[in-house]
Each structure stands twice: as structure tokens, then as C-alpha cells.
Amino acid sequence: MININTKDLIKGWDRNTIASKIANDLPHSSYVNLGIGMPELVSQYIKEDREIIYHSENGLLGMGPSPNENEIDLDLINAGKKPVTILPGGSFCHHADSFSMIRGGHIDYCVLGAMEISVTGDLANWSTGKGIPAVGGAMDLVAGAKNVFVMTQHLTKDGKPKLVQKCTLPLTGAGVVSRIYSDYAVLDITDDGFKVIQLNEDITIEYLQSVTDGNIYQ
Amino acid sequence: MQINKIKKDMTEILSDVFDGATIMVGGFGEAGSPIELLHGLIDKGTKDLTIIANNSGNGRVGLGALIGQRQVKKVICSFARSAKGVTFQELYNKCEIELEVVPQGTLAERIRAAGSGIPGFYTATGVGTPLAEGKEEKIFNGKKYILEEALKADFAFVKAETSDRYGNLTYNKTARNFNPIMCMAADKSLVQVKNILEPNEINPEHVITPGIFVQSLINIENPIIETNAIEEGMTYP
DSSP: OOOOOGGGOOOOOOHHHHHHHHHHHSOTTOEEEEOSSGGGGGGGGOOTTOOOEEEETTTEEEEEOOOOGGGOOTTSBOTTSOBOEEEEEEEEOOHHHHHHHHHTTOOOEEEEOOSEEETTOOEEOSOOSSSSOOOTTHHHHHHHOSEEEEEOOSBOTTSOBSEESSOOSOOSBSSOOOEEEOSSEEEEEETTEEEEEEEOTTOOHHHHHHTOSSOEEO | OOOOOBOSSHHHHTTTOOTTOEEEEOOBTTBTOOHHHHHHHHHHTOOSEEEEOSBOOOTBSTHHHHHHTTOEEEEEESBOOOTTOOHHHHHHHTTOSEEEEOOHHHHHHHHHHHHTTOOEEEESTTTTSGGGTTOOEEEETTEEEEEEEOOOEEEEEEEEEEEOTTOOEEOOGGGOTTHHHHHHHEEEEEEEEEEEOOGGGSOGGGOSBOGGGOOEEEEOSSOOOHHHHHHTTOBOO
């Protein structure tokens, strides 16, 4: 079992760099759902050459950035229950319609965090198996979105690989992830394992393999 | 005689609610949460409730307060963990409240199905996860789906922005969330509404919940704002 002393880890891309790589891969006119937490950063890196429409599963299509302090409306929040804004061209709908956008295959991309991703694209990101189980909309997103991107650190805080042969935590979905953006690499899920699309400048493929519990190839 | 669904006070609108009832509670976090109706239920002392909602309450206000008063035996929700949640967590850790976790979209669709006379449906959400255990599976076009059943309730507690005496409702922004589908899925929908207008003052094109889905209304002009109430240390009762 791989367990790296965290002091020996090579520092990878910071979260802003990862977010900008994802933003760069979202095509013009995509409908996108960004998960709560780190994935929310992606919206800050969308280039001027494209327009992306953000969906928030609590019934908001065309979500804009956080409001100024004096413009906060507690009836206008995102899936993380934080105040947001609505952009021109946006709309509201009820929860079943909002999840029809997800479950009906209308959302082009979702970007989610992860606890574990298996070599076959299984994702675990909703339960550590301890405490109160709470799933939110994660299972709907992975089952319904056309492309499921994962944004994650390559290793856990205590130095264990998040990219694994088989998930040990309760699954969010089986065979659902298409691409992983970690601090060490961008990888696609393929029949032959994790395919490296882009490798961090500071690390070698051998190093990447040593911190990944599953076949890596270029 | 004219149809008039507007009740004069909290006692009247809650008069039918009974011990052991299943109640859908609208809202996503605090947006659209019918806090005053829930406080009315605390005053009434109704017990052994099953609550269907997205969340399990914040602080000791609204749903959080109702749970804290031990009036709820079971919560069916998608996300019972929240930064400001207190009472559900306390009872859950002592195994004194039951929890059924449902993926958010499946929760919404089960509610919508109940309101539309659909007893069950197949969905890809949850396939291959612990939440699929015990559920019937079926393959359509080579892909696996699980059977989910409709979710009904005796009552829906709902918060709306505007109504007329027929119960034609509009909502405010993302405070809409589960409220319209819960009105459809409950035997009786009890709605607290900020503004009551004359029937000709709501544009029929703007009605989100048609009055057929609403049984009773109460005018709450200045509802409690949960965030502020919690910051001020409010507890109910």
C-alpha cells in the first residue's frame, strides 16, 4: 500500500492553476455545474473568448458571482447556500425541473471534488462512512451530466493516493468520471488505466506512478 | 359565496395537523423555508412527525427548533449535515431520530411523481452505490436503472411570495426550490405568504403554483430571516 511521508511530497500546481486548466477545457456555450468548494474557483478563470452558463441545482440557471455586501439577497443563493447573483439571461425553476436539467442529460459538464477515484472511473465523494450521511445532488450529477470532471489533490492530507485501483469508500457513482485534474497531472479514465494528458512540469511519470494506485500511461 | 383559502390565524391553518403526520417542508437551507408555520407546530405540540425536506434545519429556529423539541421521529432528506445545524445532529448522535438519505434529484422527482399520480420510476441516480441496496434494478437500452417510489405526504408546509385568495402562488428567486412540487404531492398544502393580492392583480402568466394545489393560506408579512435570527441567538420557543 502506498503511503508517502507528506514532508517528502513534491509541491504540485496550486488550486488556482488547476482551476484555470479546467476553465480552459470548458467549450464556449457550455452549460456547467460547479460543485461546492474548490470547483467554484473555475468560474474565475473563464477567458473572454467564450460564454459559459452556470447551473446551480437549487433552481438557478445563469448564476453570477457573489454579490457586494450591500446587495446580498438571502432568497438568491447557490447550492452551497451562499448568496450569489443572477446574470442577464438567467432564470429560476423549481427543484424537479432543475434536476431534470441534470438527470435528463442537459448539463454538459460538472466539476466535482473527490475522496477517491478508481481506475474505472468510479467516484467516492459523499461519505467517509462516519458521521451523518449526506449526499445532496452529487449522485444525480455524476449519473446525469454529459461529462464528469474531478478536481482534486492527487493525495490525501495524510499521503494516501486518491487515484486507486478500487474505491474503499461508499460510491457516488460507478464508471462515471471522464477526466481528473489533480495538482500533479490531468488524466483521462480509459480502458487501459489513467491516461496522462498533461504532467506537472516538476514531476516525472515515474513519480506520478509511485503516488498512484493504478496503471498510469502516456 | 366566494372561494377563500385565507385562514385568520395559525391555530386555524394548523387545525387538521395530527400526531404522526408526514409533513413536507419546503425550502433549500433557509430560502423558502416556512419558519412561522413550523413555529406554529411547536406551539401546537404535534408529535411523532415524519419530515420530508432537503435539509434538517439550522440553529434552533424553524425546522431546527421543531426537531430540538423532539416532535420529529424521522427525517427524509438529501443533506442532513450543515455548518449551522445543531438539533438534528444532537439527536442523531444519540440515535434518537431516524434518517433516510435520498439523493437530491431523486427526492425532487419522487415528490413530483407523487403529485402527478406516478407511483414509481426508474433512474440512473444511485446505481452502484449503497443507496441502491434493496431496490429493483432494470436494464433499458443496455444501461442499469433502479426503481424509486413516489413520496407523498399528509401536509406540505410552504413559503411563497405572493398569493390571491385562490392560492395562486409566486415565489422569490431561489426560494422557489421544493415548494411548488411539495404543494402538488401533499393531501393538504398550507402556505405562508408574504403578500396577498386581489385575483386580478397576479398575471396568470406569472403564476408558478396554480391554486388547485393549495388548500390553506396564512399571511405572514415579515417572516423571520433565519441567518439574522441565528446570528442574534434566537431560539424557539
